[in-house]
């Protein structure tokens with residue numbers, strides 16, 4: 001959103017927690033035929049709780065938009081991470097003309113054009129074209145772009161801006177959080193695979209504790225394979241759906257699916273199809289060796305969906321996941337009391353989470369003064 005990291009308070013954490021609890025209410029309503037009824041729902045305790053949670057969720061979105069609008073009113077136009085606001089949303093510093101290390105680091109994070117979402121093993125991506133290059137420096141943060149478009153006469157209302165911001169905020173954190181939890185669980189279960197990831201990281205960082213750079217992420221080839229394999233077995237978006245705008249004749253036989261029908265693509269089933277993957281239920285990062293990928297159909301692996309409405313955040317997601325997970329694994333050894341057989345199905349691991357299964361992180365280098373986080 002182009003809001004500086006330095007000005008973030010714990011509202012981000014409260015936001016994520018509120019989204020999680022809100023999802024619990026939604027899932028409850030999927031399962032309970034009574035609560036699905038709007039009238040009965042309004043009489044239940046969940047309705048009141050929903051109101052409280054939505055206040056937190058929309059409160060943060062409104063706060064972010066408000067502070068940006070105020071900066072705009074003062075004539076500040078921001079490309080990524082150029083400005084700092086205080087907690088009241090007032091602009092305290094404009095970094096746009098500075099060529100400091102932080103700016104260079106942020107620039108690095110934007111130079112991703114031309115790479116497929118799977119950075120190093122060249123998984124094809126049907127949205128990758130050369131003509132979407134907009135230049136490194138000119139690119140605006142998402143919210144700046146929307147506000148600027150609105151000011152330049154684009155037909156976009158304040159409510160629409162808020163809804164777009166809500167979408168990006170939700171899509172941007174929930175999916176990557178799920179993916180990193182699955183990844184760390186799998187590392188905890190497969191200690192020998194974790195060792196291989198750490199060996200690769202040691203080669204890249206040579207025992208230095210310097211922060212990750214964009215170039216480092218390109219060299220994380222084995223970690224990337226583990227990430228792809230995690231997304232294969234546990235796609236954070238396990239099912240997608242589309243309403244057909246016209247009749248669709250299947251190539252494989254004589255069926256016609258009529259216009260208006262809803263078609264669901266069960267990614268999680270597709271990714272475990274034994275015709276496509278040998279031993280489909282086994283965690284095997286070598287499934288993403290370039291030669292194996294080359295033998296598979298373009299759409300045999302679609303954790304980010306495909307086509308024009310596929311995930312807009314996929315490159316950003318992979319980059320951030322590599323930074324996050326490599327940093328965790330450089331500093332901690334991960335253990336888990338899960339076994340792979342505990343979660344053959346995606347739903348199983350979610351239920352196990354509710355039962356209180358845990359991932360344990362043990363510091364690798366530090367002997368004292370490190371709080372060991374426990375991820376539930």
Ligand code: HEM
Nearest residue numbers: 171172175176179236237240303304305309311312313317
């Ligand atoms: C591992 C991480 C992620 C996964 C697995 C993922 C997966 C997906 C999938 C499958 C869709 C298509 C949904 C559908 O067709 O109904 C989607 C859409 C979307 N994703 Fe992601 N996503 C991830 C991360 C992100 C991030 C980090 C952002 C933003 C910063 C983001 C923003 C979006 C948006 C805005 C859409 C809607 C696109 C549209 O409707 O045109 N996603 N994502």
